[in-house]
Amino acid sequence: MAKRDYYDVLGVSKGASAEEIKKAYRSKAKELHPDRNKDNPNAESAFKEAGEAYDILKDAEKKAAYDRFGHAAFEGGTGAGARPGGGFSGQGDFASAFSDVFDDLFGDFMGGGRGGGAGQRAARGADxxxxxxxxxxxxxxxxxxxxxxxxxxxxxxxxxxxxxxxxxxxxxxxxxxxxxxxxxxxxxxxxxxxxxxxxxxxxxxxxxxxxxxxxxxxxxxxxxxxxxxxxxxxxxxxxxxxxxxxxxxxxxxxxxxxxxxDRHEIFEREETNLFCRVPVSVTKAALGGDIEVPTIDGGRSRVKIPEGSQSGRQMRLRGKGMPALRGGSTGDMFIELAVETPVNLTSRQKELLREFEELSEENNPESSSFFRSVKSFWDGMKS
The missing domain is CATH 2.10.230.10 (Heat shock protein DnaJ, cysteine-rich domain)
Incomplete structure (x- = not known):
């Protein structure tokens, strides 16, 4: 039976480039692979035929001889492995042809590509x-x-x-x-x-x-x-x-x-800023005055408490925070007041506080505003 034209086997024209020939063979190899055509008894022979055609056409010297003399150029050897004029190259078998596109078809099979490389003689230590x-x-x-x-x-x-x-x-x-x-x-x-x-x-x-x-x-x-x-x-x-x-x-x-x-017993950190919650007495918050607060560098800073300060009020000490890791800037320190309610009062202290309460109905604007809103809410519910 006469051999088919190698260009027809791969489905390419005679003027096809090396890349076009390789691409055509990849497609044919996938299409005709015996593992994908178990029900086709002719698949293996067609697969080998495509490999033989590619082995000839991928080689510039063989291709030139084939273009000039056809299949007769290789009659002096044993099939696709023979060089023009006779003599077996030893590298031109079908397995060699297929291995040229093996990586393209299936990736780095079994963890290694073609050619390999020197073994890892001196492995880098672990981090x-x-x-x-x-x-x-x-x-x-x-x-x-x-x-x-x-x-x-x-x-x-x-x-x-x-x-x-x-x-x-x-x-x-x-x-x-x-x-x-x-x-x-x-x-x-x-x-x-x-x-x-x-x-x-x-x-x-x-x-x-x-x-x-x-x-x-x-x-x-x-x-x-x-x-x-x-x-x-x-x-x-x-x-x-x-x-x-x-x-x-x-x-x-x-x-x-x-x-x-680690967490600090006095300061809380937020990036380069520090926060310090400072308790103050009711009288200090009401009358105002000065207090001393600690700073992260081990020093002290005097802070003035305004009259009528409420719990949660914050005051800033610029440049008393943490240094930035990159750059010369320094964060700030924020003092947050916590107005402390006195406990364990004596009879005299209680008496004075009751007297103070009677005289201070108009001195608690926040509570007065709140209870006005509550009264309005209840009145609205009744109507």
Missing amino acids: LRYNLRISLDDAYRGLQKTINVPTSVACDTCNGSGAEGGVEPSTCPTCSGMGKVRAQQGFFTVERTCPTCSGMGQIIKNPCDSCGGQGRVQKDRSLSVNIPAGVETGTRIRLASEGEAGMRGGPPGDLYIFIEV
């Missing part, structure tokens, strides 16, 4: 996280703090190589340093992690006794950390290369310090 609790006073001033971090460090015995005496690892004989091996399964080339070196690409004949060939050992490290002023809960500080040591001399990871600022 570490350290949670650090500090006081609001420390967050205001900043501090230098020493922390102990349990981590992996480079083995001193083998200098991180993992080999006894610090000898350099040798290339894995199974994968030739690629870290991956390939196996032919029908039309497919399956790529897997090398079982000998576990993907490292190198092997250690005499592992270091101290680290077991890992090139690193577990150890607590003491680090001095600079906590800048203005940090708040959630602030993350990165210490480059202070994380876990890499395997077999690989680069270390990073250390991330996450800050948590």
